[in-house]
Amino acid sequence: MVSETMTTNTMTADPILKVEHLSMRFGGLMAINDFSFEAQRGEITALIGPNGAGKTTVFNCVTGFYKPTMGMITMRQKGGKEFLLERLNDFEITRDAKVARTFQNIRLFSGLTVLENLLVAQHNTLMKASGYTVLGLLGLPGYKKAAAESIEVARHWLEKADLIARADDPAGDLPYGAQRRLEIARAMCTGPEVLCLDEPAAGLNPRESLALNELLRSIRKDSGTSILLIEHDMSVVMEISDHVVVLEYGQKISDGTPDHVKNDPKVIAAYLGVEDDEVEEVIEEIEEIEGTAGGSH
Amino acid sequence: MSNISHSPESAGGNLTARALREGIFAGIVALGLFVLFVGLETTQNIRNELVLNQRWGLLAIFVAVAAVGRFLTVAYIRPWMDARKAAAKAPAEADESFFKRNFSKIAIVALLIYPPLMVMLFGVQGSLKWVDNFGIQILIYVMLAWGLNIVVGLAGLLDLGYVAFYAVGAYSYALLSQYFGLSFWILLPLAGILAAFWGMILGFPVLRLKGDYLAIVTLAFGEIIRLVLINWTEVTRGTFGVSGIPKASVFGIWSFDVSAPNNFAKAFSLPMSSAYYKIFLFYLILALALLTAYVTIRLRRMPIGRAWEALREDEIACRSLGINTVTTKLTAFSIGAMFGGFAGSFFAVRQGFVSPESFVFLESAIILAIVVLGGMGSLVGIAVAAVVMVGGTELLREMTFLKAIFGPDFTPELYRMLIFGLAMVIVMVWKPRGFVGSREPTAFLKERKAVSGSFTKEGHG
Numbered sequence: 001m002v003s004e005t006m007t008t009n010t011m012t013a014d015p016i017l018k019v020e021h022l023s024m025r026f027g028g029l030m031a032i033n034d035f036s037f038e039a040q041r042g043e044i045t046a047l048i049g050p051n052g053a054g055k056t057t058v059f060n061c062v063t064g065f066y067k068p069t070m071g072m073i074t075m076r077q078k079g080g081k082e083f084l085l086e087r088l089n090d091f092e093i094t095r096d097a098k099v100a101r102t103f104q105n106i107r108l109f110s111g112l113t114v115l116e117n118l119l120v121a122q123h124n125t126l127m128k129a130s131g132y133t134v135l136g137l138l139g140l141p142g143y144k145k146a147a148a149e150s151i152e153v154a155r156h157w158l159e160k161a162d163l164i165a166r167a168d169d170p171a172g173d174l175p176y177g178a179q180r181r182l183e184i185a186r187a188m189c190t191g192p193e194v195l196c197l198d199e200p201a202a203g204l205n206p207r208e209s210l211a212l213n214e215l216l217r218s219i220r221k222d223s224g225t226s227i228l229l230i231e232h233d234m235s236v237v238m239e240i241s242d243h244v245v246v247l248e249y250g251q252k253i254s255d256g257t258p259d260h261v262k263n264d265p266k267v268i269a270a271y272l273g274v275e276d277d278e279v280e281e282v283i284e285e286i287e288e289i290e291g292t293a294g295g296s297h
Numbered sequence: 298m299s300n301i302s303h304s305p306e307s308a309g310g311n312l313t314a315r316a317l318r319e320g321i322f323a324g325i326v327a328l329g330l331f332v333l334f335v336g337l338e339t340t341q342n343i344r345n346e347l348v349l350n351q352r353w354g355l356l357a358i359f360v361a362v363a364a365v366g367r368f369l370t371v372a373y374i375r376p377w378m379d380a381r382k383a384a385a386k387a388p389a390e391a392d393e394s395f396f397k398r399n400f401s402k403i404a405i406v407a408l409l410i411y412p413p414l415m416v417m418l419f420g421v422q423g424s425l426k427w428v429d430n431f432g433i434q435i436l437i438y439v440m441l442a443w444g445l446n447i448v449v450g451l452a453g454l455l456d457l458g459y460v461a462f463y464a465v466g467a468y469s470y471a472l473l474s475q476y477f478g479l480s481f482w483i484l485l486p487l488a489g490i491l492a493a494f495w496g497m498i499l500g501f502p503v504l505r506l507k508g509d510y511l512a513i514v515t516l517a518f519g520e521i522i523r524l525v526l527i528n529w530t531e532v533t534r535g536t537f538g539v540s541g542i543p544k545a546s547v548f549g550i551w552s553f554d555v556s557a558p559n560n561f562a563k564a565f566s567l568p569m570s571s572a573y574y575k576i577f578l579f580y581l582i583l584a585l586a587l588l589t590a591y592v593t594i595r596l597r598r599m600p601i602g603r604a605w606e607a608l609r610e611d612e613i614a615c616r617s618l619g620i621n622t623v624t625t626k627l628t629a630f631s632i633g634a635m636f637g638g639f640a641g642s643f644f645a646v647r648q649g650f651v652s653p654e655s656f657v658f659l660e661s662a663i664i665l666a667i668v669v670l671g672g673m674g675s676l677v678g679i680a681v682a683a684v685v686m687v688g689g690t691e692l693l694r695e696m697t698f699l700k701a702i703f704g705p706d707f708t709p710e711l712y713r714m715l716i717f718g719l720a721m722v723i724v725m726v727w728k729p730r731g732f733v734g735s736r737e738p739t740a741f742l743k744e745r746k747a748v749s750g751s752f753t754k755e756g757h758g
Contacts, residue, residue: 063617094619101617109610111753112603113738113746119600120607121618126600133601133628137592143599151740158742167742172752190619 015076016041016226017062017099017194022071024057024250031057032250035071039194039243041078044220044227046237048261049247050270055230056104058247059198062228063101064090075099077193095124100192102183104199104230110172114163114182117171118154121189126150157185161215177208181215188219194226195219201233209233213240238262246270313372320368327363328356335359401677408432408583412576421572429575430691433582433647437640439683440586442667443676444636447593449665450673451602452629453609453755455512457661458499458519462492462634464526464656466641471539471651472532481545485642492638493631495522500630504623519661526653538652545646547577578647585643589636590676596632598739605629606674606739610754663687666717670724672731673755681732690717 015038024032032054039045047055060066062073062085073085075097083097093099109117119126127133129146158164161181166174171182180200187195200216201209213236219225231237237244237258244261246254254264261267336356342348396403411432415424445459469488473479479487503514526533533539546552551561553574561573596602604625607615615622645651667686671679690713728734734750 065613065616090616091619091621094617095621100619103614103617107611107614107617109607109614111610111736111748112606113741113748115740115742116603116606116738119740120603120615120620123600123604123618123620130599130601133596133599137595137599147598147740151742155742164742168738168744168746170748170752186618 014041015039017228018072018074018076019058019062020072020074022058022061022073023069024054024061024066025069030250032061032068032247035247035250035252037245037252037255039226039228041226042220042224043242044216044229044240045243045245046241046258047228047230047245047247048232048234048237049253053247054250055247056198057250059101059196059228059230061086062093063099063196064088064093075194094190094192098191098193099196100187100190100194101196102180102187102198102200104202106176106179106183108171108179108183108186110170112171113168114158114171114174115151115154115167117182117186118157118189119150121186122150122153125191153189157188160218161185162211177204177211180204180208180212184215184219188223188225192225194228197227197229197231199230199232201231201236204233206235209236212236216240312376316368316372319371320364323367324360324364327360331356331359404680405587412579416572416576421570425572425575428572428579431688432579433575434691435684435687436579436582436586437644437647438664438667438687439680440582440589440640440643441637441664442671442679442683443586443589443593444633444640445664446633446668446671446674446676446679447596447605447636448629448633449668450675450679451593451597451609452605452626454626454629455508455515456630456633457512457516457658457665458522459515459633459637459664460656460658460661461499461519461522462496462637463641463644463660464522464653465492465495465634466638466643467645467651467655468526468533468539468641469638470642470645471542474543475539475541481543481642481646482548485639488642489635489638492641493635496631496634496637497627499634500627504626516658516661519656519658523653523656526656533653536653538650538654539645540650542645542649542651544574544649545578545581553577578643582640582643582647585639589639592632592636593676601625601628603739663717666721670721670731672728672733672735672750674736674753675731675733678731678733685720686717689720 017039019038020036022032022035023030035054035058037045037047047058049055057066061068061071064085068086071086075083075085075093077083077098083093085093085097085099088097094101109120112120126143126146130137130143155164155167158167161178161184163174163178163182163185166178171179174182180203184195184197184200187197197216201212204212216227216229217240220227229237229241241258244254244256244258245252246261246264246267248270253266253270254261256264336352338350338352339347340350412424412428415427415432418424419427441459441463444462445456448454448456448459466488469491470481470484473484473487474481499515499518503511506514527535529535544553547561550559552559553561561567561577567573593602597606604615604620607618607620608622608625608629612622615625644655648655663686667682668679670686671677671682693713693716724732730750735747736750736753737747738745
């Protein structure tokens with residue numbers, strides 16, 4: 001059963017992000033150990049796991065904030081262009097490879113207005129349009145047009161994130177849930193093909209979680225952006241993701257559809273823990289599953 | 298208004314009694330503190346004996362100042378401040394006064410008519426002091442502070458060595474005009490380019506540094522430039538400085554050299570005076586300062602300016618949005634330095650003499666103080682701060698009437714650093730974000746609302 005879903009995925013689908021044998025060592029601590037997974041184009045892939053499992057470290061490796069100790073991260077764009085993310089700088093990953101991210105602890109430009117936050121995200125487009133500042137400084141019409149377009153892009157995302165009424169307020173003045181949505185809208189303004197969200201539902205109330213689900217679905221549907229997300233809120237994960245990868249102590253323990261992962265005893269053991277006398281039972285069960293999985297290859 | 302009137306009344310008698318009590322208590326504390334320090338003084342008499350002077354009068358003044366000050370603070374100043382705070386919290390009036398709305402336009406017009414006005418009021422020779430000591434001096438600092446504002450106020454990179462770029466600009470003009478005989482109008486842009494180049498040279502090693510560490514390295518950089526200027530005697534003539542720096546001309550059409558045939562005064566058959574040159578310099582520095590302001594305003598609305606401000610707010614978020622923080626920081630350093638270089642070459646042309654003495658750390662500190670006092674990022678606030686700081690210290694020289702109060706030995710100039718420090722402390726207590734604490738957004742959808750200073754960050758490197 002497990003092997004089937006996995007093989008069909010890799011066979012038929014078109015992976016946008018391929019992480020192979022990723023390892024990250026901090027001194028003596030192996031934060032991620034030989035971790036591989038694939039995110040399919042146009043899908044929402046969730047990365048879950050208990051606290052300290054290494055989820056954010058995987059994100060930081062994918063988005064270039066850490067240089068992985070070992071492994072290969074391949075990003076394949078729509079046009080077939082491939083980027084090896086572990087070789088790029090963090091800003092090049094967003095600019096060239098089109099992988100944008102948000103942060104677990106919100107990182108907005110709190111002193112800039114909501115609109116300005118979205119304009120900063122279009123820095124590279126505007127920079128080119130302004131002839132790297134020189135032409136724009138001379139007041140050429142090309143830049144004016146690009147500036148007006150960038151405001152329209154911002155307006156589009158403000159409407160999607162339901163922030164249009166607060167466009168001219170400082171970002172730091174927004175309530176928490178709105179700040180989360182703004183961070184996602186800002187990341188989308190960079191025009192990404194993969195959007196990496198680090199716990200977007202953290203601290204949201206159920207109603208805001210629901211709104212977030214809607215936003216993420218519409219992002220995937222309308223702009224075709226693939227989403228990779230870390231999340232603890234299972235109502236979000238199980239509801240919207242097409243594919244779930246479970247990480248524990250830096251290693252992958254499960255990978256598949258939400259339903260499959262939900263019923264995986266390894267995952268249950270990792271999340272709920274097991275009584276001492278149940279350990280052997282669980283181990284047996286796991287071995288059994290692994291045996292069948294290995295056998296069918 | 299209503300707040301101001303009713304609050305002292307409601308608690309009137311009670312408040313005065315409390316103020317009196319606190320005033321007396323403060324007086325007693327001051328007496329205890331100062332009785333030995335101020336009340337008694339030990340000196341040596343002519344026979345080298347130690348004698349004890351009793352200064353009860355001075356002690357009484359100290360005690361009285363403490364007691365009365367405390368009384369006034371509690372009884373009047375604090376209620377007044379509270380009332381003001383309450384008034385500020387109430388929604389501000391919808392339309393500001395005409396003066397406030399058009400402040401910058403009015404200021405520019407006032408500056409344009411300032412020299413003729415001074416000539417009219419004080420005569421050609423009498424206007425010198427007002428145009429040169431006040432006008433030019435203040436405008437140089439305005440320009441320097443606006444230049445530093447790009448680095449500190451917008452990009453949030455704390456630079457304690459800004460005077461180095463001022464020095465680079467000044468020496469570029471001084472040395473290149475002496476060795477190669479180039480004119481001011483060629484060397485002005487060149488000085489800016491050279492200073493920008495040095496800005497980049499400083500920028501590269503400090504890219505990874507943040508906050509305090511960045512401040513220390515920039516401070517060291519400023520000192521290195523000064524020490525090179527002192528010790529590279531073959532080129533810079535060391536502490537003697539470079540003198541006889543040629544004057545600027547009106548785009549080569551009129552000269553201000555007394556012997557030149559196209560002398561300005563001669564051409565217009567005016568009586569010979571150095572005042573014309575100073576007035577010309579006034580307009581020159583005004584133009585340079587306005588250029589700085591114009592470029593800053595334009596740059597803020599460009600992606601690079603927004604990236605600077607974003608960098609000040611959160612560098613990691615900038616990188617996550619695909620902004621190359623290395624080039625962003627370097628452009629901030631070099632553009633800020635460029636304006637420092639312009640100001641430096643103007644300084645050289647105005648003084649006719651440059652020496653390393655003019656580029657000590659204190660200058661950097663004053664420029665930074667102006668930026669901080671004015672409100673980081675705000676051009677108007679910085680200009681006001683420069684007028685208060687530089688104009689204030691210049692004004693102290695004029696206060697000869699103080700001698701009548703404090704005796705003929707009193708030289709008010711010597712107290713300028715004391716007053717400078719006091720003014721800074723007061724302003725920072727009163728307005729922690731500087732004169733203009735709010736920030737104008739660079740773009741808006743419906744209406745332009747100023748961003749309160751409590752949301753903006755100071756930057757950490």
